[in-house]
Amino acid sequence: MTMISKQIGMIMSLMACTCLPLMAQEVKGKVVDEAKQPVEAATVIMQTPDSTFIDAVITDSLGCFVFKEEPTCYRLIFQHLLFKTFEKENCGPDAGIITLKGQDYALNEVVVTGERPLVKADKGTLVYDAQVLSERTTASNAYESLLRLPGVMELNDELSLTGTKDMNILINGKPSSMNQDQLITLLKSTPVSQVKKIEVMYNAPAKYRIRGAAINIVLDNGKSADPFWKGEVSGNYQQFVHANGEGNINLSYTGKKLSADINYAAGYRHKDSGMGTDSHHTLHDKVYSIQQVNETEAKHWLHNVRFGLDYQLSEGNSLHTAYTGSFQTKGNTTTRSKGNYSDSESFRTSQEQMHNVNLDYTAAFGLNVGLDYTHFNSPSTQDFTNYQNTGEQHFLVEERQTIDRWNVYAGQNHDLPQGWGLNYGINFTFAREKSGQLYQLDAGTDLPVTNTDTHMQEETYNFYAGTEKSFNNQLSISLSLAGEYYRLMDYQQWAVYPTFQLSYQPSSEHIFQLGFSSDKAYPNYWELQDITSYINGYMKLKGNPYLRPSTDYTASLTYIFKGKYIANVYYSHVKDFFSQLPYQSPDELALVYQSINLDYEQNAGLSLIIPFSVGTWWTAQCMFDGSYNQDVCDKYYNISLNRSNWRGIVQMNNTFRLSSRPNLQLEYNLLYVSPTLQGIYDVSSVWKMDLGLKWTFANDKAELKIQGNDLFNTFVPDGKIDYKGQKLNMDILNINRNLSISFTYKFNGYKEKKHKKVDTSRFGY
Template identity: 85%
Template structure:
């Protein structure tokens, strides 16, 4: 046995000695700056630990460097004109990620410093650097990053872009068959670190397959010759009246041709709302004074998941696919109403799920084809009890809605001689919607309701063609025309939508943009159903079978000075503008909420964006918007409507850099919206103050954020109607003030180890 042991030992020693040259590995690493951006053309010098030169290389466009030899131990010296020299001693093939600090140059007591611009103009598009935005704010996800952009405000749970009637949300330049609420849910679960840049287009060309204004969120999509994983985990606790919480995990993989990202978030939401109404309701016999207090408590679980896969088939040819799922579980909504007219209770249980799949292919010769599919399902049950002065009502109602929507598109771009470009394509959307209500009335309950079971089919055929021209480095132009055939059941319509954009940049300080766009906005499917839903014994919601899409036309002129000061003048005209408004029924004591079409709505205004800094410790961004608005409807139920007012918006975002070591940032934001109108409805002014503190530590891998929103609970608008016999006051008593604490940890640079594969050539049968 000893003889064989010695022989085996000699063989192993011989194999080890002879294989050493074969398993010698390369030394690899990556060079980044303090903003986590790759540093290109940095010189990397390899020395022995006693400073003897071995080799030198230059980093590539992604910051990677490779040495063909791996000494036992070595010293690396990193040099770049814009960064401080850095030295690192290491052993092994993985040199890791090296972060270089920016260089300050002092000449005769004059310090030369630069400021990375927040925005730049590119062929009519305002491009915001998301990394700079992240440095200057405490935004923790893509949705909050949007709210930090100049001109974007959140009002009534909608995102508004000043100077634009409606705003489309694009992801990586592509629209989705998901609605805006579902897209916002996705953005709230997308980490801010995953956003590369945000593009704002007041007049989006037809090649984007949307019309009007658009905001494009470009997500990071890294490619690397040396595959690695990176990720982020975060936890959020939010205290309103009730405690809320959420957690998020994001993983992304970057390879030479393949990249992938996985995002999952789960949360619990518990909210309260309260509204006091004082209604002076006129019927033919007399005027009734009705006071009701509505209190609503809602809670549900929320799960969101997204999986994206990108594969670069060859240079310029890529395939993208993504799945997005959103699930609301265990929904419970309780509404209690008490007053001098009725006492009612409503208990609603609900579930909701949404699945979206997108497959997109881009070819090197300018072809882009894709398929986008969304399935949505939302069943619910309401148990309603109402005690009137003279009778008692009780019923159960089962509600359902299922939507299947397909979007098929194909587009072609051509680069023609002399700076011309040509694009054209098709964009077809097909939707099937099934919805209904099934009432179960107790004996003796007298309600004028009917069961519904509706099947709707919607078809949209869109054909577009456009051209763009770069006359020189200063002047660019784009023009596109879209023709659309729309069909919803028996309603059919042809329409043409032109879009025009002219951009002139006489110098780096001055940019002028002139644009015109047209768009169509569609109501939700539920709004167009013959349904009736009871909110309490006095208030109910009704659908409108005759509701139609609206068409708007917008013209704008934008001036940008030094890449940061922005002035935008705009005019918008919306034909058949629709909105959900309350109306006191002339036939019964009922306050009816129903979406209806006005004849038109128009507005003209001017917005100014003025950022400035005080040293390196205080960054300010101010936005001022003033507009004149008018709503007109000749037949608003049994009255006519022609109302107008002036509205102002003031926004001021402040970031204070309290300390660089440790990194502490304080964010202080103010927003004011003056009184405005919506049909016969007057909305009071609102304002709010937000305060946030961000601490970054553990080599910029960990963040702790404390955020207080609407600290004085003043961003809750009240409503009032006093117009041609309609008289109603709504006092909103919601607690909007909340405090949130978020902890985030990022891990990156984990590179896959290369392992020898097992020989299985003789296995199997």
């Protein structure tokens, strides 16, 4: 090929992504309505000028259409049920932008109603229509849409999916790199109108670079031949004991090749918490009765900023880069404790900053490569005073943590003959963590503390390969295998993680899915330090340098009837399960909180999802889950542990359409969780009721929402320990009830772009 022909080929490939044609032997165009919005699923018929049929196509979600051949001159006929038929004669490859006029229909005697399925199966994935969820609930952002998914709950400020141990969040097929708090903040700022669909995978293939269960949020990030700016502003006021608030502004630019988005959010958090403990502590064959009441007040400012650029190099080839910053400033936490053993005060000041840069390239032949760098820094200072019968103890401690982490990844997908697919890749992560504590003890203060200065280096090498095949419209299978070498200082381990998914659909009304997956969970870096932090004069927190990752094996069978009724049978076994649990020390009067590894945790259960509706004014969804849970540890400090129980969960979400004009919806949700266990803990039952009202107006550009959460203040559990000499009652102060008022306004038809998140789940104290 000559140099000139190569240049011509490059120019043609760069222009192929637009709706307007720049290639020979193809006819392209775009169909819009009178408001210049794309018209999807319009039929476009091509004829010769003498009405001889040539071809017919359907417009895509952007209103674009393409004919693979280009007659010298031709006639185009545009048809759509909601628009008047339009004809156009043209010559050449550029059909231009065609505007269709609306068509009014009057159905006097016959009214046809139908119900779109809530869920469908696609190659082992449960696919939920986000717009159906939006219509049936008052969900106004991506996070609230997740909470309306069958089996998804918010427990202890974390998202969970029944039948799984841990749940990953993907955005447009890419893993999230943020911790739970940052991810929730992001999803709450994502309009539900921009969520195209939500995919639930109980056994995610290795090509997603995650293991175990996952929920993939697919956003509608369309391109446009006409560049435009869009935006959204929102504000939220939330009243707990103290007032909280946040504001958010999003701007995005979309062009033919280049798109950009910038987001800034600022919020103020001010919350109280409290706990009363009644400890019967056995020390040297003598029982001490210790009662303490802790009250904590925490407040800080939080700023999040992000800037992203996407550039379409050519058809199927794109480059993405983004910067994400998170800054927590003016952090102040005050904890006061009173009791018959000690009175103490703790004043902690802190700040936190995270910077992340991501570079990602996707090629038309199925290659995806990327580089991700994160820097995290979190210094804090604690001023602690403890008053006991033996005298006063006072110290200052400076705590610090700095993390630098690099992630390099590459993946390749192939479409093989006879419908087979092949994927393989690598995912390498390197992290360096520096942390420590520096104590300054007053004269006369005698505490068993040690200054620490720790440097850790972590390496993870992951290799994966997988295949998938759809044998017909009824049967599909997915297999993948990941090999991993993990090294943290002197600890090294090789591991293999298989994943299997089989989907069978004998008819449109019945879907069966059988799956198996394996996963690994890692403790955060601070838990691995040999540190001691004092909560009050009796309670303290200790790190565990011997803490190890856990391995999870999960199997599940899911049955879906008529696209909405769901039954799921599941079993999970977690080897080396780790959890932070309290323990009454046999050597001193101290209640020690420390994360430790159990031998294993396992659970088996059944969940049922039953949705129903009454006319168009009441939509409801009920979820029932029952499971058997067991925790086993042969050496739990100086005792053995083998405990089990049955747990039940009942959830019912209701949406009432009060009015169409004005658009008013009322939501009424209930959730009950029966008593359960965690190690030697017995956790009490909890329940809550939420009530919300949403008003949408100004041509759906504005939304006002009032939400009352946990109206009866009943969703914080109490804890109890009475096992082999360990005896402790924990009464958690329940101040979870809150009222929120939020307002959102979209201008210029704002469409928000989404992006890869930054993983900070293992950072922090």
